[in-house]
Amino acid sequence: MATGCWLESVGDFVNRLGVFARVAALWLLVYAAPVHAEIDHQAWTALLQEHVRVIDGGQATQVDYQGMNDDRAALRAYLDALAAVSREDFEQWAQDEQLAFLINAYNAWTVELILTEYPDIDSIRDIGGWFGSPWGQDIVELFGERYTLDNVEHDMIRGWNRYNNPLIHFAVNCASIGCPALRNEAYTGEQLAAQLDEQTRLFLADRSRNRIEDGRARVSEIFRWYPEDFEQGWMGYQRVGEFLADYASALGATAEQADALLSGDMAIRYLDYDWALNDIPGS
16 A cells, blocks of 8 residues: 555544544533532531531531621622522422522521621611511522522422421521521531431420420420421421421420320420520620
8 A cells, every 4th residue: 555545544544533532522521421510519618617616516506707707708609609500400400409509598698698787786687677677688699580588498498399398497597596506517418318307406405495394395486487387298297296296305305295295285385586696706
């Protein structure tokens, strides 16, 4: 074979190999790559671990809002990453991943809301004035729109009728002492069930907010505000008492008291909610 013809054959083979490589690469991108990109919540975890003080083994936490303010750029970068997620991608995620995303968004935007007024507030309820509400502020950027914290909690987490999980009330944090603790790590889809269960047990184990006393269950006002979430069959519960009976050990109830809760024979009363800011004293 003439040298020229041989070189031409080699060149043709290389070209064909190049085309094959490009086609193979395209196939990998289209078919082998994930259909959707799940967001990494590590940046939120880093902020929480740096600026959230855990008390009594996690029954309560305090937030170093001044430290959060010093790291405001990192917080804003995380919020921007949440805002960059499209609704189309979000809808492709598993439900636990969706719910973790929404809880993290609620908690991170609540911190951002506090920072807009900090240190000149003693309570989240100081924001909004006489004719407004902190939860009605149009600040949350998600899915190309602006929402309120109420929208995220009530319209999405509770209102989409897809998550149906009463344990979310022990994960979303309203920046108040009376609220369940702000967990010092982000929620994730793969760990969500365990995280929610742990947060619930820790909250119910805090005797300043939940206890059995004088033959009655004296519990957080959360159960008075959202009884329907414990009464419509979510996770199998039909009444608040059934839920409390299921978590009797955390509540400190005896077997006899748990039976009374389960049967509806124990009265349930509600303790006053402490709306003071959950910041670190003196920070």
